[in-house]
Amino acid sequence: MSRALPQTEPASDLPPRVTIYEVGPRDGLQNESSSVPxxxxxxxxxxxxxxxxxxxxxxxxxxxxxxxxxxxxxxxLADLDEVGRGPLRPVLVPNERGLDRALEAGVGAVAIFGSATETFAQKNLGRSRAESVQMFAPVVRRAQEAGLWVRAYVSMCFGDPWEGPVPVDQVADACAELMDLGCDQLSVGDTIGTGTTGHVEALLAALDRRGVGVDRIGVHFHDTYGQALANTLTALRAGVTVVDASTGGLGGCPYAKSATGNLATEDLVWMLDGAGVESGVDLDALVETSAWMAQQLGKASPSRVVKALSGG
Amino acid sequence: MSRALPQTEPASDLPPRVTIYEVGPRDGLQNESSSVPxxxxxxxxxxxxxxxxxxxxxxxxxxxxxxxxxxxxxxxLADLDEVGRGPLRPVLVPNERGLDRALEAGVGAVAIFGSATETFAQKNLGRSRAESVQMFAPVVRRAQEAGLWVRAYVSMCFGDPWEGPVPVDQVADACAELMDLGCDQLSVGDTIGTGTTGHVEALLAALDRRGVGVDRIGVHFHDTYGQALANTLTALRAGVTVVDASTGGLGGCPYAKSATGNLATEDLVWMLDGAGVESGVDLDALVETSAWMAQQLGKASPSRVVKALSGG
Incomplete structure (x- = not known):
């Protein structure tokens, strides 16, 4: 037996090409307990x-x-030099001070991060949601003046561990307020992984009503409850073409007793390869990278594909 | 924080009710190495x-x-008594001898199992595909005469570990030959878990061309490459209303270096609950059952939902 492959059969309603926004080095490693040199x-x-x-x-x-x-x-970034520069290598910045450090390091893109709920704004940003938008306004303005590409993450878009359900129109308002600052791309985050297929459709529709179309939206699903790939499929069918994923499924969920974090890039690539959707990614090279990273971290990858193809 | 819940948001194109065909006690335990009393x-x-x-x-x-x-x-079955009887408690039978034993035990439903490929027919049934259909013919006839409900599983419908890709029309022919014996329901099996979303659509279309409509089809996905729930979603959107799943995701895959087996019933119920699709299942009772079974087996459940809600 050679290694298994998905059999390519085009799917209806999928875009011909999908951009994977890889978050492993940032969102993945930020939530791993091991310290990585x-x-x-x-x-x-x-x-x-x-x-x-x-x-x-x-x-x-x-x-x-x-x-x-x-x-x-x-x-x-100093180590990465040219590889870490340009509009396709964003870094997360929380405020103007973070932006200053990022500019000093010579980055070409930044990502800010807001919240869909008051509780998480207070817990994660130490201020109200409205105050956080005020805080981000000069960050986005100065980033744009410096010629940077700007992304806005919004957390708790599919439920909040303290508040519970979050109405989609509230989420859409919170997203639109950040996009209205002039951001280039929105990433709607299912931070606790509770979202399901109809919820994805409802939120994308609400965003569209608020003027944020699928051409400016990336989706960011966590696999805490096993829904990440099904939700991604639903988003792609609705016209989204940017999907956040983490190689090897790196990164736990800080809000559930689960080691399962972001959607694993490999599981996503398997689906895209099978459906004939271009992503530009070499799955074997990715699995090899995950197996290597798992060794560095001293723990197995939660990616199904990585487990099946590398035994860990 | 109380336990997380999916926020109910109806999804487009999903049936109002789905029947979960639970395979944990059979397909799950058959592939576990522990011996269970x-x-x-x-x-x-x-x-x-x-x-x-x-x-x-x-x-x-x-x-x-x-x-x-x-x-x-x-x-x-003697221990289960009435709980193990009737048309909603099928047992697997490989041949007439197995049927005899099942009838003796007083069952009300049986399932036969064929193959979509020659190689797996030889390996699993010790005969050609055509010979296996001949073998099953009297099993189905006698089961029907005894008033039993009959299901036909077909393995390797989305790829074969020895033959590689399997054309959907070949799969549809193999399925139709068994259904033509008079079976009540077909279960199309992705035994090695390689199938993806477009492949599901293509196979369902091929089956329809061969006269096997979605009203007689159940889908049976393995999560070896993380595709099971996304494939299930695609099948539901195409009109399928019967989904095979294994509580706790019990059962490994004998054809890949992976501990991941059947679609976990909990992950499926989470999606259905979120989308407002009725299944009749109490998720908390199910998670409790999985946690208990994991203790009996001495190993953690691979279900994401079970991990998140029970920490194991």
Whole structure:
């Protein structure tokens, strides 16, 4: 037996090409308990780019007090040099101070992160939702003036661990307020992984009513309840063409007793390959990268594809 | 924080009600290496029925030489008594001898199992595909004469580990030959888990061309490559209303280095609950059952929902 392959059969209603927005080095490693040396992170990013991932979010300029795992952001970008630059290598910035550090490091793209709920805005950003929009306004303006590409993440778009259900129109309003600052792309985040297929349709419709069309939307699903790929499929059928994923499924969920984090890039690529949707990614190179990273972290990848193809 | 719930948002193109065909006690336990005592199996079936699963495949009358895990089929059915009888408690039968034993045990439904490929027919049934249809003909006839409900499983419908890709028209022919014997329901099996969304659409269309409509089809996906729930969603959108699943995701894949087996019933119920699709299943009771069974087996459930809600 050679290695298994999906049999290519085009699917109805899928776009011909999907852009994978790889979040493993940032969202993945930020939620891993192991400390990863900077040169390993740099090698990780280089391998991801070599495997065909065009867009790779490399790190975060959030205060090291909050995210010690990514305290080496400046060192990492210095190590990566040209590989870490340009509009396809965004970094996370929480505020103007983070933007300053990112600009100093010579990045070409940044991502801000807001909340769909008041409770999470208070817990994650230490201020109300309205105040957080005010905080982000000068970040987006200055980033644009510097010629950077800007993405807006919004968390808790499909439910909040403290507030419970979140009405889709409230989520759409919160997203639109950030997009109205002039961001280039929105990433709607199912931070706790509770979202399901109809919920995805409802939120995309609500966003469209608020003037944020699928051409500016990326989807960011966590696999906490096993829904990430089915939700992604629903989003693609609705016209979304940007999907966030983390190689090897790196990154746990801080809000559930689960080791399962982001949608695994490999499981997504398997589906896209099978459906004949172009992503530019070499699945074998990606699985090899995940197996290598799993060794570095000392824990098995939760990706089904990685498990099946590499035994871990 | 109380336990997370999916937020109910109806999905387009989904049926109002889905029948879950629970295969945990048979397909799940048959592929587990641990030996499970008969009273534990009986308790497992009782708990599943109590959790709202109407259809539960209880065991198999395949020769104990081939499936020693289920050698206690007659004892289990004696223990289950009325709970194990009727058209909603099928058992697997490989041939007339198996049917004899099943009839003796007083079952009300049986399932035969064929192959979409020559190689797997030889390996699993010890004869050609055509010969296997001849073998099953008297089994189906006699089962019908005895008033039993009859299901036909077909394996390797989305790829074969020895032959590789399998054309959908070949699969449809193999399925139709068994259905033409007079079976009530077909279960199309992605035995190695390689299938993807477009492939599901293509096979359902091929089956329709061969006269096997979605009203007689159940889908049976393995999560080896993480595709099971996305494929199920595609099948439901195409009009299928019967989905095979295994509580806790019990059962490995014998054809890949992966511990991941059948679609986990919990992950399916989460999606259906979220989309407002009725299944009759109480998710909390199911998760509790999986956590209990995981203890019996001494290994964690691969179900995402079980992991998130029970920490194992």
């Amino acid at each position: 900077t040169p390993v992170k740099a090698e990780f990013v280089r391998r991801l780019v070599a495997a065909g991932l065009e867009t790779v979010e490399t790190t975060s300029f959030v205060s090291p007090r909050w995210v010690p795992q990514l305290a080496d952001a400046a060192e990492l | 008969t009273p534990v199996k009986a308790e497992f079936v009782r708990r599943l029925v109590a959790a709202g699963l109407e259809t539960v495949e209880t065991t198999s009358f395949v020769s104990p030489r081939w499936v020693p895990q289920l050698a206690d089929a007659a004892e289990l």
